[in-house]
Amino acid sequence: MFRPFDFAQARVAVIVAVAFVTLSAQTAPLDVAIINVGAGGGQLFNGLGGVAGRMDGTIGIRNGHIVSMGAVDIRNAREVIDAAGMVVAPGFIDVHSHGLETIARPQLRTADAELAQGVTTIVGNPDGGGPVDLAKQRATLEADGGIGVNVALLIGHGSVRSAVMGGANRAPTADELTKMLGLVKQAVADGAFGMSSGIFYTPGRYAKTDELVALARAAGGVYTSHIRDEGNYDVGVVASVDEVIRVAEEAKVAGIVSHMKALGPDSWGLSKTMIEHVDAARKRGVLVWADQYPYEASSTSLLAAVLPGVSVADARARLADAAKKPTLLAEAKENIRRRGGPHSIAIASTKDMSLAGKRLDDVAKAKGTSPEQAAIDIILDGGASIVSFNMSEDDIRAIMRQDWTMASSDGALSLPGESVPHPRNNGAFARRLGVYVRERKVLTMWWAINNMTSLPARVFGFTDRGMIRDGAIADVVVFDAATIIDRATYDQPHQLATGMRAVIVNGRVAWKDGKPTGVRAGVVLR
Ligand SMILES: [Zn+2]
Structure with a gap:
């Protein structure tokens, strides 16, 4: 028999439930209390605003979330972190990471290189690469106790193309395009935040722009691209940035120029034109951004x-x-x-x-x-x-100063003795703060933090991350602005960054007093 919904009864139930939750939230012990926030010359950057927030108080964390800011009862807190004199900020987001290529190795699962720099979330499968089966990739990342940082997946255009067309250097047939669209849609159903492309590389470079538009539209979300030409090999770097703008505009997605640069002396100075083109596109409403790592060398x-x-x-x-x-x-x-x-x-x-x-x-x-x-x-x-x-410092600075430029590493996770990799693996985020904020004063601290926290969270759609406020997911870093620095050099690239006091991932302390705790609290985001 149909019974009308009893609103009065439901309201009582809701009031009782809310009262219970509120009461238990006030009395249950905190998992983590960050104390002396803003004290002793320290600062809180909430990631949300133009100016640094200052407060003398405590950030309480329970069940993976920030539950209270200000004065709270820290008795019985399971873990206490003293932030006096420190910067407290949202966990950093690395929007272009090759970390997933090796993170499933047992020695690399905690992702110490990322945590040492305050990175709590990485975006994987860049440059058109990574597996086509994201459900399987997710399962691998979640198996064996999981991993140390959060992960967001992209579906790689080059991987999709080679799964359907092999290494064919031609446009897809209608049937092949349909198959590629099917793989992209499946990846989105499995949690992809968008599509990456690497059209400097094979087989991505065999794609014409209309193929990228069709697939990016099917993926939705973001379209990140290692562009066709970062220097003057082929069509040139400016036309290649224009191609990202065109894909973003026609597919109605958020276009991101991956690791934006002007590669090689012939192209130095072209950052000015690239910036003008991105600005003009943004003015007419096209969603376009870039990311960048702060080094004069690239790696390929x-x-x-x-x-x-x-x-x-x-x-x-x-x-x-x-x-x-x-x-x-x-x-x-x-x-x-x-x-x-x-x-x-x-x-x-x-x-x-x-x-x-x-x-x-x-x-x-x-x-x-x-x-x-x-x-x-x-x-x-x-x-x-x-x-x-292959880069000039002037171009690096010009690109870095744009409010649409996000931070990235383009780095991988590596072990000493196995190679002499690019130092960005272990230093990109610490270098941005230590060298480009503190030493060279190219960026202010709040600007640098916004562009590695709330900006990428907004562009990628990471709900409740990239900011510090009541109710947000507790990805939080505590570091010393006076000492944070990259220690990895081109000769000795395996040295971890220093200056990070604590890194909290999903409410659990993964890095404390310069060392990993061994906690693997990362999740694969959807
Ligand atoms: Zn790349």
């Missing part, structure tokens, strides 16, 4: 840097053909020049690890050959990852 594969778009098999065949060998060598030589010459390229990891850390000109000299021949020899012998010095 030797093959992509020296012979972009050429496969190893192709390179081998051309080298063996006396008629084609000179053009291959000339192409490699020109691309090495574009990046700043052979001394600007350092080997990070390769089969012969005695080369790790060495510059290409020195490698060539030792082998008695030309830099282009030495590079191709390494490529044919299994390849290498490189650190490539």
